[in-house]
Amino acid sequence: MAYVTIRDIAHKAGVSIAAVSQILHGKGRFSDETRELVLNTVREMGYVPDQRARAMRSAQTKTIGLLVPDLRNPYFADLVSSMEDELYARGYSTLIGTSAETVERQDAFIGNLLGQRIDGAIVVPQGVNSPGVQSLIARELPLVFVDRLVSGVDSVPFVVSDPYPGIREAVSELVRLGHRHIGFVSHSSLGSFNVNEREAAFRSAVAQEAQLGQGAAVVVDCDSTYVSRKAGLDHLLKAGVTAIMCAYSPDMITMIGLLHDRGIDIGGEMSVISFDDIAVFRLLTPQIAIISQQAEDMGRQGVDMLLDMIADEDRSRGESRYVPTSFVQRGSVGAPLRRVP
Amino acid sequence: MAYVTIRDIAHKAGVSIAAVSQILHGKGRFSDETRELVLNTVREMGYVPDQRARAMRSAQTKTIGLLVPDLRNPYFADLVSSMEDELYARGYSTLIGTSAETVERQDAFIGNLLGQRIDGAIVVPQGVNSPGVQSLIARELPLVFVDRLVSGVDSVPFVVSDPYPGIREAVSELVRLGHRHIGFVSHSSLGSFNVNEREAAFRSAVAQEAQLGQGAAVVVDCDSTYVSRKAGLDHLLKAGVTAIMCAYSPDMITMIGLLHDRGIDIGGEMSVISFDDIAVFRLLTPQIAIISQQAEDMGRQGVDMLLDMIADEDRSRGESRYVPTSFVQRGSVGAPLRRVP
Structure with missing residues (x-):
């Protein structure tokens, strides 16, 4: 055999x-x-x-499970790679799985992971308190959430980004440049507490700007289909916004293509700002301004926290941390063009 | 516990x-x-x-190990995601690991994988017949190589792309447009039989074009550092090439940035063609022409082959397959500009 x-x-x-x-x-x-x-x-x-037999003797497998939503999203590819590098440098192997942004596949991977011998897990969870998440918690395995948390689950420490500082900076810069109608693209179908929090942060930032009146913030909600992203962009264009911010970078990537198709000049006719510091945004002309979540830093802090929990005989849980976001200004943001009457 | x-x-x-x-x-x-x-x-x-206990009873764990070189390379993120989707649809969980393009990390992951209970593995190997690869083969676990093979290892069936058709088409198109000096960027430090084969395919395609004379092909070899990519591009520019092909897409991504920095107009002053059909090449302006390896098709064929081997009680090995590459013409390729004397 x-x-x-x-x-x-x-x-x-x-x-x-x-x-x-x-x-x-x-x-x-x-x-x-x-x-x-x-x-x-x-x-x-x-x-x-046999690792299982060895594990029973040594109590440690030196293996960590990592669950992320989607490796095709370069933000998560960066995040998981930086965690893997850090774990490897510290003597740990990793078993990676993905949820394809669905609770069903997340829970299937967790079910599999629970049957393997691992010392702990770092999970970017889907938003809901699913049976899979519950069974992972019930196992009392060292566990850390990174990038996203699950609302209603208090027992798992997390490292997530704080959207407020970056979004406030971005909105201030847009207002300084003269923008008075700003679009925001939400993505509530992810069911992610953190992605939803970005919309709240945007609304709060707009409310704080004295120069912005009622109706200055135009929020659309799209899902991962081309059709819904196109409809969202159409709505923003009709509403007369001169700048667009996206909470979820895959939406921005599709919308950039749509703006090109329509011959709308990015950085001139339309300023755009996305979440996530990914390579493609630096390659485009103009480069795309971003709100950075400092994925590498977040990943490293998640690894630190998990390895501390594994080393701690008392199994005390780590202290949750918020990593501040920051705004990175680039060519995709400029003063709004005044149409010649 | x-x-x-x-x-x-x-x-x-x-x-x-x-x-x-x-x-x-x-x-x-x-x-x-x-x-x-x-x-x-x-x-x-x-x-x-306990999956181990269950596995001993049912003989199957419904878990497949997947090893790829680098998730930050979108080509591999696409390849692994398409294999994962296909495996999930067919009732299998996946444990993913990466080699970070090094034999040392590849072998570390294989060592770990061999201690887990899996039904089989799909591996994008580093080029050499390493101790890790040898121990994987010795385990007589159903095993398929995808995208790359290991020279000297005949016992493992593979699904890889055939670089000749795509490269021949690309070179023909460049010649038709009037290019007479064509640069090619190799990446021999990967030690990949398949990446090296692309250079051979390029030389053979150039030799077949009657309109190209001696010295028409200018080949440089770079590694994954910025310095070596910059030196490679400098050499090609000095040699007076009007078109550049890259065997390894991460090299092209850096070189596009370098061409932008120098104000060299892509598609006009310099035509460029990369391997790999990845999203970023469709987002850039102009879009980057590519030689497509049909990663999704290759991944699906690899999964098919592995699941057939697992289902086959006789453990007969699959039949190795070559998936033809094809050239996709885009805005980054045009006629060479004639300098006004």
Whole structure:
């Protein structure tokens, strides 16, 4: 069968199981010949000491489960890669899974993960307190939420970004440049507490600007379909906004394509600002201004917190942290064009 | 401890271990009360039937290991996501790991994977026949290489792209437009048989064009550092090429930024063509022409092959396949500008 056991090694080498075990642990008295024969057989047959058995002895597997929503979203690819790099540097392997932004697939992966031997998990959860999340919590495995939290779940420490500082800075800059009608693209179908919080932060930032009147904030809500993003953009254009902010970067990527298609000049006729510091926004002409969540920093803090929890015999939980966002001004934001009457 | 066992359930519910086991399997005669008490306790404590034990009974874990070089490279993020989607649709969970394009990290992940219970693995290998690859092969686990193969390893079936058709088409189009000096950016430090094969395909395509003379092909080799990519581009510019092809898309992404910095007009002063059909190339202005490897198709074929091998009791190996590449013409390729004398 596919899994080589110590019994197979013994059989192949023509020695007892006890002999193989002793030689593998550097114990017992054997001739160099026998020792070499057994070690060569181990190598040839690709025998790997059973991690489960080893884990039961050593109590640690040095393996961490990582769950993120979507690897096609470069923001999460960056976040998971930085956590993986940090964990590898600290001696841990990672088993990565994704939820495809659905609770169903998230819970399927969690179910699988609970059957593997891991020392802990870092999860970017879907918003709801699902059966999968509940069973993960019930296992009392060291667990940290990163980037998103689950409302109503207080027992899991988290590292998430605070949207307020970055959004306030961005709105202030737009107002300074002369914008008076600002669009905001929400994405409530994600059911993400954190993405929804960005809309609240935007409304609060607009309310604080004395120069913005009633109706200055135009909020549309879209989902991940092309049709809904197009409808959202149409609505914002009709409402006469001169700047658009997106809470969820995949929406901005589609909308940039749509603005190009319509020949609308980004940074001139329409200023745009997205969440997330991803490479594509630096490659475009003009470069896209962003609200940075400092994914690398957030990932590193999540890893720190988890490894502290694993090391702590008392299993005390980590202290939740908010990482402030910041606004990064780039060519996609300029003064609104005044139409010649 | 962190792992809830059937013994813990029995203890908490005040029943025998045998009773818990029978109730979990829908067997035995118990009062509704007892049955409900046990099932509630199972839910409350987050008990998950041990996958290892279950696997030993059912022989299948319905879990596949996936190893890719780098999730920050959108080509691999697309490839792994499409394989994951396909596996999920067919009832399999996935455990994903990365090699960060190094043999050392690849082998570390393989070592970990071999200790988990999986039914098979799909691997985008680093080029060399490393100890990790050898131990994976020695385990006689169903195994498929996708996107890359390991030279000298004949026992593992693979699905890789054939670079010749796409590169030949691209070179023909450049010649038709009037290009007579074409640059090619290789990346031999990856040690990838397939990336190296692209250079051979380029040289062969150039040799077949009657209108191209000696010295028409200018090949530079770079690694993943900014410095080496900049030096490679400098060399090509000095050599007077009017078109550049990249074998490895991360190199093209850096070079596009460098061309922007120098104010060189892409599609006019310099035509560029990259490998890999990734979203960023469609977002740029002009859009970047590509040689498509049809990653989704390749991933699906790899999954098919692996699941066939798992289903086949005789463990016969799959038939290796080459997926033809194709050239996708876009705005980044135009006629070479003639300098006014």
